[in-house]
Amino acid sequence: MTVSERHAPHRDAILGLLAATDRFRSASEVHVELLRRGSRAGMTTVYRVLHQLAEAGELDVVVLGDGARRYRRCGPAAHDHLTCRRCGRTVELPTGWIHDWAQTVADRHGFRDVDTVLQLSGVCRRCAVSAAGGQQRSMAHGKQADTH
Template sequence: MPDTDARPPALRPTRQRRAITDALADAADFQSAQEIHDSLRRTGDKVGLATVYRTLQAMAESGDVDVRHNPAGEATYRRCSDSHHHHLVCRSCGRTVEITGSAVEKWAHAVADEHGFTQVSHTVELVGLCAQCAQQSG
C-alpha cells in the first residue's frame, strides 16, 4: 500500500461493489478477479467479469483494496487495514501477512532526503517461505 495521506473520494456504493466487497471480506488472502467472480457466481450474485475487473481497479485506485501481482503477473486483491503497511508473501503458497514498522519508513525518507526528493511514497513486499511450506520442502 503506498505511503500517502491523500485518498481519492469514496466510490459510489453500488450493488456490485457491495457484492465484491463482501466477497473480499470473506477471503483470507489475495484473490484474482476471476476467483472473486467465481465466488460471486457460487453465492448467486450476478456480476459480470468485466464489472469485477473495473470495480477492483477502481477500488485499488481509491485505496479500498491492496493489489499485488502473483508470480504469473496476475493482479490479485485483498481488503487490508487502512493504516500504512507492507506484505510478507510466501513464494510457494502465496500466503500473505500484513507487516508494519517504522524502520522501512525511516529508511525511505532518509534516502529521499539524501537525494533531495520530497513527497516520496513506497511499496515493500518481502518474499520468503512460510513455516508450513518450509517444513514441506524439508
C-alpha cells in the same frame, strides 16, 4: 445512474468476500467465488469494480511473480505485505521503520517527495510443509520403484 451505483451490489459482494480472507485474490478467483455464491456478475464487471475499489483505497493490490494483480481488503493503518507465492496468504507489516529508512536514503542522495512500496513474497510454513511432504512421498515412490 453512475457506474458505481450500477455496480453497488457487486461492489458490496466483492468487499464482503475479500474482507473474509487473509489472502490476496486474483480477479478470476473473485469471479469464480461470486458465481459460486449466486452472483451474476460478469468478468468485466469484476475487473471494473476491483479497479475502482483499488483506486478508491478500499483494496490493496499486489503483483506476484506471475504478473497477475491480486486484491485484498486491508486495515486502515499504513502497512506493507508479506505474501505467500503459492496460496496467497498475506501478513500485514508495519511500515514506520521502512519509510524512515527510505527517507534517510533519499535525503542522502538529494531526493524529495519519496514514495515507498515494499512487497515481500515467499512460501508460507503451511505450503512449505505441504511441498516437503510431497517431495518425501515422491522420493519414497522412487525408492520403491528402484527396489523392484
